[in-house]
Amino acid sequence: MTEWFFQIKVRANDKYCEDFFAENWTFPPEFSGKVSADNKKEAKKKIEEEFYREFPLRVLKKDYPNVPYLLKITEINERMGGIIELFDYKSCEICEKEYRVIDSYNLGRGRFVGGKCCSDDCADEYYKRQREESYNNFENHKCPNVIYKITNKNNGKVYIGQTIRSFTLRWWEHFCEWIPNEDICDFKFETIEIIEDKSKLNEREQFYIDKYDSINTGYNKLRAEKEKKNGKN
Ligand SMILES: [Zn+2]
Numbered sequence: 001m002t003e004w005f006f007q008i009k010v011r012a013n014d015k016y017c018e019d020f021f022a023e024n025w026t027f028p029p030e031f032s033g034k035v036s037a038d039n040k041k042e043a044k045k046k047i048e049e050e051f052y053r054e055f056p057l058r059v060l061k062k063d064y065p066n067v068p069y070l071l072k073i074t075e076i077n078e079r080m081g082g083i084i085e086l087f088d089y090k091s092c093e094i095c096e097k098e099y100r101v102i103d104s105y106n107l108g109r110g111r112f113v114g115g116k117c118c119s120d121d122c123a124d125e126y127y128k129r130q131r132e133e134s135y136n137n138f139e140n141h142k143c144p145n146v147i148y149k150i151t152n153k154n155n156g157k158v159y160i161g162q163t164i165r166s167f168t169l170r171w172w173e174h175f176c177e178w179i180p181n182e183d184i185c186d187f188k189f190e191t192i193e194i195i196e197d198k199s200k201l202n203e204r205e206q207f208y209i210d211k212y213d214s215i216n217t218g219y220n221k222l223r224a225e226k227e228k229k230n231g232k233n
Protein backbone atom coordinates (compact mmCIF):
# COMPACT_ATOMS: atom_id res chain seq x y z
CA MET A 1 0.00 0.00 0.00
CA THR A 2 1.07 3.55 -0.73
CA GLU A 3 1.18 6.35 1.83
CA TRP A 4 -0.56 9.62 1.01
CA PHE A 5 0.06 13.01 2.55
CA PHE A 6 -3.03 15.14 2.81
CA GLN A 7 -3.88 18.70 3.75
CA ILE A 8 -7.33 20.08 4.43
CA LYS A 9 -7.24 23.75 3.52
CA VAL A 10 -9.68 26.47 4.49
CA ARG A 11 -10.90 29.23 2.18
CA ALA A 12 -8.78 32.33 2.86
CA ASN A 13 -11.27 35.04 1.93
CA ASP A 14 -14.06 35.75 -0.48
CA LYS A 15 -11.80 36.84 -3.29
CA TYR A 16 -10.85 34.15 -5.77
CA CYS A 17 -7.44 34.92 -7.15
CA GLU A 18 -6.42 33.55 -10.51
CA ASP A 19 -2.84 34.66 -10.07
CA PHE A 20 -0.70 31.51 -10.19
CA PHE A 21 1.31 32.56 -7.12
CA ALA A 22 -1.57 33.83 -5.05
CA GLU A 23 -2.94 31.63 -2.32
CA ASN A 24 -6.68 31.28 -1.98
CA TRP A 25 -6.43 28.95 0.98
CA THR A 26 -5.05 29.65 4.42
CA PHE A 27 -1.68 28.40 5.56
CA PRO A 28 -0.92 26.38 7.57
CA PRO A 29 -3.75 24.06 6.55
CA GLU A 30 -6.56 23.28 8.97
CA PHE A 31 -5.30 19.74 9.24
CA SER A 32 -2.41 17.73 7.77
CA GLY A 33 -1.97 14.00 8.01
CA LYS A 34 -1.20 10.82 6.16
CA VAL A 35 -3.19 7.80 5.16
CA SER A 36 -2.36 4.42 3.58
CA ALA A 37 -4.28 3.45 0.45
CA ASP A 38 -3.80 1.68 -2.87
CA ASN A 39 -4.70 4.75 -4.90
CA LYS A 40 -5.68 8.37 -4.59
CA LYS A 41 -9.38 7.69 -4.84
CA GLU A 42 -9.27 5.25 -1.95
CA ALA A 43 -7.14 7.70 0.02
CA LYS A 44 -9.78 10.39 -0.48
CA LYS A 45 -12.52 8.01 0.68
CA LYS A 46 -10.60 7.14 3.87
CA ILE A 47 -10.03 10.80 4.69
CA GLU A 48 -13.69 11.64 4.14
CA GLU A 49 -14.75 8.78 6.39
CA GLU A 50 -12.42 10.06 9.07
CA PHE A 51 -13.84 13.60 8.90
CA TYR A 52 -17.48 12.67 8.21
CA ARG A 53 -17.73 14.90 5.15
CA GLU A 54 -16.76 15.23 1.51
CA PHE A 55 -13.95 17.44 0.29
CA PRO A 56 -13.34 18.68 -3.25
CA LEU A 57 -9.88 18.17 -4.80
CA ARG A 58 -10.41 21.16 -7.07
CA VAL A 59 -12.55 24.25 -6.75
CA LEU A 60 -13.72 26.21 -9.77
CA LYS A 61 -13.83 29.96 -9.63
CA LYS A 62 -17.65 30.05 -9.76
CA ASP A 63 -17.94 27.62 -6.84
CA TYR A 64 -15.32 29.26 -4.67
CA PRO A 65 -17.66 31.41 -2.50
CA ASN A 66 -19.68 28.34 -1.52
CA VAL A 67 -16.85 25.91 -0.82
CA PRO A 68 -15.15 26.24 2.57
CA TYR A 69 -12.62 23.42 2.23
CA LEU A 70 -10.15 22.05 -0.27
CA LEU A 71 -8.36 18.70 -0.02
CA LYS A 72 -4.84 18.20 -1.33
CA ILE A 73 -3.54 14.64 -1.57
CA THR A 74 0.03 13.82 -2.54
CA GLU A 75 1.66 10.44 -2.85
CA ILE A 76 4.60 10.22 -0.45
CA ASN A 77 7.84 9.05 -1.99
CA GLU A 78 11.39 8.88 -0.67
CA ARG A 79 12.27 12.21 -2.27
CA MET A 80 9.84 14.01 0.06
CA GLY A 81 12.15 13.98 3.07
CA GLY A 82 10.67 17.18 4.50
CA ILE A 83 7.18 15.75 4.61
CA ILE A 84 8.29 12.36 5.96
CA GLU A 85 10.15 14.14 8.78
CA LEU A 86 6.97 15.90 9.87
CA PHE A 87 5.70 12.54 11.13
CA ASP A 88 8.89 11.46 12.90
CA TYR A 89 9.12 11.60 16.66
CA LYS A 90 11.85 13.96 17.79
CA SER A 91 13.24 15.04 21.12
CA CYS A 92 12.62 18.72 21.95
CA GLU A 93 15.93 20.58 22.09
CA ILE A 94 14.86 22.42 25.23
CA CYS A 95 12.71 20.11 27.39
CA GLU A 96 13.62 16.79 25.65
CA LYS A 97 9.96 15.79 25.42
CA GLU A 98 9.08 13.54 22.46
CA TYR A 99 6.96 15.32 19.88
CA ARG A 100 5.99 15.36 16.19
CA VAL A 101 6.08 18.51 14.10
CA ILE A 102 2.83 17.50 12.42
CA ASP A 103 1.04 17.65 15.78
CA SER A 104 2.28 21.20 16.33
CA TYR A 105 0.89 22.20 12.94
CA ASN A 106 -2.44 20.61 13.66
CA LEU A 107 -2.70 22.34 17.03
CA GLY A 108 -2.68 25.57 15.06
CA ARG A 109 0.58 26.92 16.37
CA GLY A 110 1.33 29.97 14.33
CA ARG A 111 5.07 29.86 14.77
CA PHE A 112 7.55 27.63 13.03
CA VAL A 113 8.72 25.66 16.02
CA GLY A 114 9.12 22.71 13.69
CA GLY A 115 12.28 20.72 13.79
CA LYS A 116 13.58 22.12 17.08
CA CYS A 117 11.01 22.47 19.81
CA CYS A 118 7.79 20.93 21.08
CA SER A 119 5.96 24.15 21.96
CA ASP A 120 5.96 27.93 21.66
CA ASP A 121 7.38 28.24 25.18
CA CYS A 122 10.30 25.98 24.30
CA ALA A 123 10.73 27.87 21.02
CA ASP A 124 10.98 31.16 22.94
CA GLU A 125 13.66 29.63 25.13
CA TYR A 126 15.42 28.19 22.08
CA TYR A 127 15.54 31.54 20.27
CA LYS A 128 16.68 33.27 23.46
CA ARG A 129 19.59 30.83 23.80
CA GLN A 130 20.45 31.27 20.12
CA ARG A 131 20.64 35.02 20.60
CA GLU A 132 22.82 34.69 23.69
CA GLU A 133 25.11 32.26 21.93
CA SER A 134 25.57 34.44 18.89
CA TYR A 135 26.25 37.42 21.13
CA ASN A 136 28.84 35.42 23.10
CA ASN A 137 30.46 34.25 19.88
CA PHE A 138 30.66 37.84 18.79
CA GLU A 139 32.12 38.89 22.13
CA ASN A 140 34.60 36.03 22.26
CA HIS A 141 35.60 36.42 18.67
CA LYS A 142 39.32 36.88 18.47
CA CYS A 143 39.43 40.60 18.04
CA PRO A 144 42.95 41.99 18.35
CA ASN A 145 43.68 44.15 21.41
CA VAL A 146 44.04 47.63 20.08
CA ILE A 147 44.77 51.20 20.96
CA TYR A 148 42.60 53.49 18.91
CA LYS A 149 42.40 57.15 18.24
CA ILE A 150 39.38 59.31 17.51
CA THR A 151 40.19 62.72 16.00
CA ASN A 152 37.86 65.68 15.56
CA LYS A 153 38.59 66.76 11.99
CA ASN A 154 37.54 70.34 12.71
CA ASN A 155 39.72 71.15 15.70
CA GLY A 156 42.26 68.30 15.87
CA LYS A 157 41.18 67.24 19.38
CA VAL A 158 41.98 63.59 20.06
CA TYR A 159 40.54 60.78 22.12
CA ILE A 160 42.71 57.73 22.91
CA GLY A 161 41.17 54.45 23.99
CA GLN A 162 41.90 50.75 24.29
CA THR A 163 39.76 47.72 23.67
CA ILE A 164 40.02 43.97 23.60
CA ARG A 165 36.64 43.76 21.90
CA SER A 166 35.45 44.79 18.50
CA PHE A 167 37.01 48.15 17.80
CA THR A 168 33.90 49.52 16.16
CA LEU A 169 31.71 48.42 19.06
CA ARG A 170 33.97 50.12 21.57
CA TRP A 171 34.42 53.38 19.77
CA TRP A 172 30.71 53.65 19.28
CA GLU A 173 30.15 53.35 23.04
CA HIS A 174 32.86 55.89 23.66
CA PHE A 175 31.56 58.21 21.06
CA CYS A 176 28.17 58.25 22.73
CA GLU A 177 29.63 58.55 26.22
CA TRP A 178 32.57 60.94 25.91
CA ILE A 179 31.75 62.95 22.84
CA PRO A 180 28.02 63.51 22.96
CA ASN A 181 26.14 66.07 20.91
CA GLU A 182 28.56 65.94 18.02
CA ASP A 183 28.17 64.91 14.40
CA ILE A 184 29.86 61.56 13.85
CA CYS A 185 30.95 62.64 10.36
CA ASP A 186 33.26 65.22 11.93
CA PHE A 187 35.36 62.45 13.43
CA LYS A 188 38.06 60.13 12.17
CA PHE A 189 38.37 56.71 13.79
CA GLU A 190 41.56 54.69 13.53
CA THR A 191 43.49 51.88 15.14
CA ILE A 192 46.97 53.08 15.99
CA GLU A 193 48.53 50.00 17.54
CA ILE A 194 47.72 46.32 17.85
CA ILE A 195 48.91 44.94 21.19
CA GLU A 196 49.78 41.22 21.34
CA ASP A 197 50.32 41.19 25.10
CA LYS A 198 47.09 42.25 26.80
CA SER A 199 48.91 43.25 30.00
CA LYS A 200 50.67 46.02 28.06
CA LEU A 201 47.40 47.72 27.04
CA ASN A 202 47.30 50.32 29.87
CA GLU A 203 50.93 51.20 29.41
CA ARG A 204 50.54 51.69 25.65
CA GLU A 205 47.33 53.63 26.07
CA GLN A 206 49.08 55.99 28.49
CA PHE A 207 51.93 56.33 26.00
CA TYR A 208 49.54 57.65 23.33
CA ILE A 209 47.58 59.81 25.76
CA ASP A 210 50.87 61.51 26.63
CA LYS A 211 52.00 61.62 23.03
CA TYR A 212 48.85 63.41 21.83
CA ASP A 213 48.41 65.26 25.12
CA SER A 214 44.80 64.16 24.93
CA ILE A 215 43.98 64.82 28.59
CA ASN A 216 45.00 68.47 28.50
CA THR A 217 44.00 69.29 24.96
CA GLY A 218 41.70 66.47 23.85
CA TYR A 219 38.72 64.39 24.83
CA ASN A 220 40.45 62.18 27.40
CA LYS A 221 39.96 65.12 29.76
CA LEU A 222 36.23 64.33 29.76
CA ARG A 223 36.94 60.74 30.66
CA ALA A 224 39.41 61.72 33.39
CA GLU A 225 36.84 64.07 34.93
CA LYS A 226 34.11 61.48 34.79
CA GLU A 227 36.29 58.77 36.33
CA LYS A 228 37.32 61.18 39.10
CA LYS A 229 33.68 61.86 39.81
CA ASN A 230 32.99 58.13 39.95
CA GLY A 231 35.82 57.66 42.48
CA LYS A 232 38.23 55.98 40.09
CA ASN A 233 41.81 57.10 39.55
ZN1 LIG B 1 9.87 21.31 24.69
